[in-house]
Every structure is written in structure tokens, then in C-alpha cells.
Amino acid sequence: MHSEEKLMSKKKPAFPINHFLNEYLIEHSRNIKIPIFYEDLLRFQGSVVVYDKNDEDTLWVRVYYSDFDREEIDLSLKKVYNILHSNGNEDNIQYLNIDAVDYCTFGNSKPFRVKVRNVLNDNYTYFYVKKTDASRVYGLELEHILSPYNLNFLVYKDTLIEEHIAGIPGDTFIKEILPNCSEPEKSQIAKEFVKFNERCMIRLLGDMRSYNYVIVPTHDFDSVVYKIRAIDFDQQCFEGKFKVYYPQFFKENFPMVKLVGEKLLENSIEQYKMEERSIVAKRILSSEDRIDELVFCMKNDEISTNDNIEKLKMQVYEFTRDISFKKSKNMGEVLESALDFVRRNYEDVSTR
Known part of the structure; x- marks a missing residue:
């Protein structure tokens, strides 16, 4: 059952969303306008390494932004959270806090992981901001349809927003x-x-x-x-x-x-x-x-x-x-x- 041979080929490129897939995403409410793009999150001023409970490098870094950018980025990420998890209603924005934005330099998608906390009860959740890749969108949609689990994600232009899968x-x-x-x-x-x-x-x-x-x-x-x-x-x-x-x-x-x-x-x-x-x-x-x-x-x-x-x-x-x-x-x-x-x-x- 087990093989030692090298299975994977060289790094896979990201494929753009074509017209047909874009129309499909619109029809199934996956394509929704969002106020921030993946490229916006790359404007961080610096970063620190994120370690796990055993003090081992997680391959994620916690990024920080200039005061000017931070305010705008925080508000936009709160809006994205509301679009992903509800109908985009902004009544609760004052109760949301962006606790952390982490960036992963490992793997193909180089995602950002956003930690959102409700300040009223300290409950928190995560979502991911990634560059759009047609392969990944097909994979997410097939998982949603063919696996026992529903998946929540959004695509807008060159940015993909995914909810966190806990486990x-x-x-x-x-x-x-x-x-x-x-x-x-x-x-x-x-x-x-x-x-x-x-x-x-x-x-x-x-x-x-x-x-x-x-x-x-x-x-x-x-x-x-x-x-x-x-x-x-x-x-x-x-x-x-x-x-x-x-x-x-x-x-x-x-x-x-x-x-x-x-x-x-x-x-x-x-x-x-x-x-x-x-x-x-x-x-x-x-x-x-x-x-x-x-x-x-x-x-x-x-x-x-x-x-x-x-x-x-x-x-x-x-x-x-x-x-x-x-x-x-x-x-x-x-x-x-x-x-x-x-x-x-x-x-x-x-x-x-």
C-alpha cells in the first residue's frame, strides 16, 4: 500500500478563473464583491515568527501594518467576515476585533489567516485570504457537493476567501x-x-x-x-x-x-x-x-x-x-x- 517514490511534480501554477467558471460562481452565490484584495494584505511593514505550544516554528508569520493601513485593513476584514458568515449586515462591526493576521510562506497558495474575535463573549474564528486559483475553486466546490461537509467560500476577481475548517x-x-x-x-x-x-x-x-x-x-x-x-x-x-x-x-x-x-x-x-x-x-x-x-x-x-x-x-x-x-x-x-x-x-x- 505504501510507496517511497517521488509522487509530486514541480510546483503547480495558479490557473485563472475563466468565463464559464465565473458565471457558475455568480449563479451559486460564490462570487460576491468584497472590500479588500489579497494584494492589499501584502502591504505589511514587518512580521514575527509564530511558534506553537512546543516552541516550534509553525511556518506562519504574524504580520503588522502601518497605523494608516491597519485601520482600513481591519475594517475591510470585518466586512469580509460578515459577507462570508451572514448577509453582510454591518450592525455588529463594533463588536468584532481583528486579533491577528498571519501569513504562510510555505506551500503553493501563500495564504493569509485572519483571526476574528467577538469582544462581547471572546468567541473567535478564522478565515483565509488567498490568491484565486481555478484548481482550488473546483476542489472546494467538488468537496462541497461530494463530501459529507458543506464549504463556505467566496471568490472576487483575483481573491479567494475561505472559512476555516476546524480539526x-x-x-x-x-x-x-x-x-x-x-x-x-x-x-x-x-x-x-x-x-x-x-x-x-x-x-x-x-x-x-x-x-x-x-x-x-x-x-x-x-x-x-x-x-x-x-x-x-x-x-x-x-x-x-x-x-x-x-x-x-x-x-x-x-x-x-x-x-x-x-x-x-x-x-x-x-x-x-x-x-x-x-x-x-x-x-x-x-x-x-x-x-x-x-x-x-x-x-x-x-x-x-x-x-x-x-x-x-x-x-x-x-x-x-x-x-x-x-x-x-x-x-x-x-x-x-x-x-x-x-x-x-x-x-x-x-x-x-
């Missing part, structure tokens, strides 16, 4: 929490990783290394149930290697893969894969019109290289023996074939 970072969980989990909890986590692995593969979401997903614990009666959620969507339908779309092939996930081998029998693994395929197929069928619209945008877009498209379509064809993959001309058609393959298999089984 324990996968790498932290594997290192600090997993070893102390009970045996039944480990079995449940193994099952969840199998399902997560399958879900990423079906919708072609790549690069799910342990720091690109979170573990979400939920208390249920006298036990804790763990779910796995993707938090990074840059690698939607870009890479040419089929293995990139399987979390199991990243060395960072080896402890999870080992857990699956220790806790689950082969027929259980197949059962959980089939369950996940069925759940995704039901979501495809229940959101057919919206998915058709999104796939149409992707088929009329350029979100990968010709080399990656050729490589991926042939590798998926070898895996499925479905001729439609071989005929695909772009990543949108590869994804369309993948979703059709899952839906057809589900319908074939359910009509027997």
Missing part, C-alpha cells in the same frame, strides 16, 4: 494522539482512512499528505468518533500520476496505512471502499445538475498540462478498463468519466 492537523494527530488511542478507536480511524482514501481517488483530489487534512473528533455516547476532512484543494485534477490521488501512497501517511493493515481484514477494506463509492454515487445523483454545470466549466478550462492529462487518463484507463478515459481530451473529461464510472457501477448494482 486536528493530520501530522499532529498521527504524532501526538494516535499512539494513545484505544484499540476500538484505532479500528474506527483505520476504517475512516480507507473511506477518505477512496473519496479522494474518486473525485481526483491529490496531495493529501498528513498536513493537508484534519482529524475531527466527535463525542458519541461513551466513545469518540474520528472523521477525516481535506483542508487543501490546490491539487484538484492537476497531477498526471494516478497514485497522487491516493492518500495511502504518501510516506507521511504511513502510520495510517500501517494501522489499516493491522486493524482491518481485506474483505472489510473492500466493504468500506464499496460503501464510500455508494455514498459518493448517491451525492452525484442528488446534485446531478450542479455537477454537470461544474464539469462543463472544467471541460472548457485549462487546469493542467497536456503531459499530465495524457499520463493520468491512460493510468486510470489501465485501472478501470473504461474506454471513456482513453478518449478524454482534458482534465474535465477525465473527471466526468470518473464520476460517470462510479454512478454507473452504483446503478448497475442497485438494479440487480
Whole structure:
């Protein structure tokens, strides 16, 4: 299940939002005018390193602005928070405080993380400001439609606003929490990783290394149930290697893969894969019109290289023996074939 080979190619470029995707975003209330852009946040005067509770560098820096810029930026970020989380009503602005603006120099998107606090009760939340990338927007929208989780995000021109996805970072969980989990909890986590692995593969979401997903614990009666959620969507339908779309092939996930081998029998693994395929197929069928619209945008877009498209379509064809993959001309058609393959298999089984 595990591979040491280098999976990822060189850094992925950001792709612009084309006309069709922009129209889709407007139709589904994802494209809303906002008072600040990603570029505005780059005007910081200086920064300090942000350390975690163990005094280790988090790869985020806390930025600060001149007094003149700070006032304008704070007010604009409060307005963005209200647009993202409500109807943009500004009655509560006086009760909001921008506690911190952090900047990440690691990874593709170089995001800003904004901490917003309600001064009346000290509750706080985060949202992210990033440069728009069509791959990421497709990834967010597919996650919203095909996963168990709704996602809240906005796009305006070259700026993307995303709400924070709460959870324990996968790498932290594997290192600090997993070893102390009970045996039944480990079995449940193994099952969840199998399902997560399958879900990423079906919708072609790549690069799910342990720091690109979170573990979400939920208390249920006298036990804790763990779910796995993707938090990074840059690698939607870009890479040419089929293995990139399987979390199991990243060395960072080896402890999870080992857990699956220790806790689950082969027929259980197949059962959980089939369950996940069925759940995704039901979501495809229940959101057919919206998915058709999104796939149409992707088929009329350029979100990968010709080399990656050729490589991926042939590798998926070898895996499925479905001729439609071989005929695909772009990543949108590869994804369309993948979703059709899952839906057809589900319908074939359910009509027997």
C-alpha cells in the first residue's frame, strides 16, 4: 500500500478563473464583491515568527501594518467576515476585533489567516485570504457537493476567501494522539482512512499528505468518533500520476496505512471502499445538475498540462478498463468519466 517514490511534480501554477467558471460562481452565490484584495494584505511593514505550544516554528508569520493601513485593513476584514458568515449586515462591526493576521510562506497558495474575535463573549474564528486559483475553486466546490461537509467560500476577481475548517492537523494527530488511542478507536480511524482514501481517488483530489487534512473528533455516547476532512484543494485534477490521488501512497501517511493493515481484514477494506463509492454515487445523483454545470466549466478550462492529462487518463484507463478515459481530451473529461464510472457501477448494482 505504501510507496517511497517521488509522487509530486514541480510546483503547480495558479490557473485563472475563466468565463464559464465565473458565471457558475455568480449563479451559486460564490462570487460576491468584497472590500479588500489579497494584494492589499501584502502591504505589511514587518512580521514575527509564530511558534506553537512546543516552541516550534509553525511556518506562519504574524504580520503588522502601518497605523494608516491597519485601520482600513481591519475594517475591510470585518466586512469580509460578515459577507462570508451572514448577509453582510454591518450592525455588529463594533463588536468584532481583528486579533491577528498571519501569513504562510510555505506551500503553493501563500495564504493569509485572519483571526476574528467577538469582544462581547471572546468567541473567535478564522478565515483565509488567498490568491484565486481555478484548481482550488473546483476542489472546494467538488468537496462541497461530494463530501459529507458543506464549504463556505467566496471568490472576487483575483481573491479567494475561505472559512476555516476546524480539526486536528493530520501530522499532529498521527504524532501526538494516535499512539494513545484505544484499540476500538484505532479500528474506527483505520476504517475512516480507507473511506477518505477512496473519496479522494474518486473525485481526483491529490496531495493529501498528513498536513493537508484534519482529524475531527466527535463525542458519541461513551466513545469518540474520528472523521477525516481535506483542508487543501490546490491539487484538484492537476497531477498526471494516478497514485497522487491516493492518500495511502504518501510516506507521511504511513502510520495510517500501517494501522489499516493491522486493524482491518481485506474483505472489510473492500466493504468500506464499496460503501464510500455508494455514498459518493448517491451525492452525484442528488446534485446531478450542479455537477454537470461544474464539469462543463472544467471541460472548457485549462487546469493542467497536456503531459499530465495524457499520463493520468491512460493510468486510470489501465485501472478501470473504461474506454471513456482513453478518449478524454482534458482534465474535465477525465473527471466526468470518473464520476460517470462510479454512478454507473452504483446503478448497475442497485438494479440487480
